[in-house]
Amino acid sequence: MSEPTRPSSHSPEEFNAMYAGTPPWDIGRPQPPLLALADAGELRGRVLDIGCGTGEHALMAAQHGLDATGIDSAPAAIESARRKAAERGLNVRFLVHNALDLESLGEQFDTVLDSGLFHVFDDRDRAAYVESLKTVTAPGARYFVLCFSDRQPGDRGPRRVTQAEIRQSFSQGWRVDAIEMVKIETTMGPEGIVAWLARVARIDG
Numbered sequence: 001m002s003e004p005t006r007p008s009s010h011s012p013e014e015f016n017a018m019y020a021g022t023p024p025w026d027i028g029r030p031q032p033p034l035l036a037l038a039d040a041g042e043l044r045g046r047v048l049d050i051g052c053g054t055g056e057h058a059l060m061a062a063q064h065g066l067d068a069t070g071i072d073s074a075p076a077a078i079e080s081a082r083r084k085a086a087e088r089g090l091n092v093r094f095l096v097h098n099a100l101d102l103e104s105l106g107e108q109f110d111t112v113l114d115s116g117l118f119h120v121f122d123d124r125d126r127a128a129y130v131e132s133l134k135t136v137t138a139p140g141a142r143y144f145v146l147c148f149s150d151r152q153p154g155d156r157g158p159r160r161v162t163q164a165e166i167r168q169s170f171s172q173g174w175r176v177d178a179i180e181m182v183k184i185e186t187t188m189g190p191e192g193i194v195a196w197l198a199r200v201a202r203i204d205g
Contacts, residue, residue, distance in 0.1 A: 016074040024186045025116050026053055030060040031146055033182040033197045034115060038064050045110025048136060050099050051117030055081025055092065061113070062090040069109070071097035100128050103135035112136070112143040116184065119147040119158040130169050134202070143200040146184060152194040166198050175201045
């Protein structure tokens with residue numbers, strides 16, 4: 001299977017252009033591993049969906065009665081997300097915003113969701129992203145990330161991520177509670193993509 005799913009080499013402008021159609025990662029519903037977390041009551045408080053795309057996970061949080069905000073660098077994705085919220089009668093705030101500059105939001109969140117963003121960053125931006133996350137979370141906040149696994153065959157799509165890379169990225173000021181192997185669904189076929197679902201807690205500054 002070829003998986004042209006959100007390659008890290010794409011610029012924000014290229015990502016935005018992809019939303020003129022339907023990107024492979026935009027399946028029109030929440031990813032099952034994140035939906036299972038929501039159904040189990042794992043999401044709480046104010047929820048931030050980073051790299052929200054067309055908004056399915058922020059909308060999912062709102063459907064579970066939570067205060068939800070979604071951000072993405074692609075204006076076309078945010079426009080679609082806002083349209084979905086209006087059509088479904090859900091009160092969700094969607095903003096065009098840079099994930100590497102979360103501090104400028106000037107807000108704190110209890111739960112952060114990341115479906116397919118972490119794995120697009122190179123090493124430098126990955127470190128900057130983790131520091132950015134710290135600015136919108138306090139001790140006790142939780143971060144759930146769904147990302148490409150190094151166990152996915154082939155080399156198309158985003159860079160693969162190892163469990164060790166996840167643990168290293170969140171070794172300062174965070175606690176990695178669990179990493180499990182799951183699947184990311186795409187529009188490319190029923191087999192999906194091998195992924196990691198990591199549960200990470202903010203513990204200090």
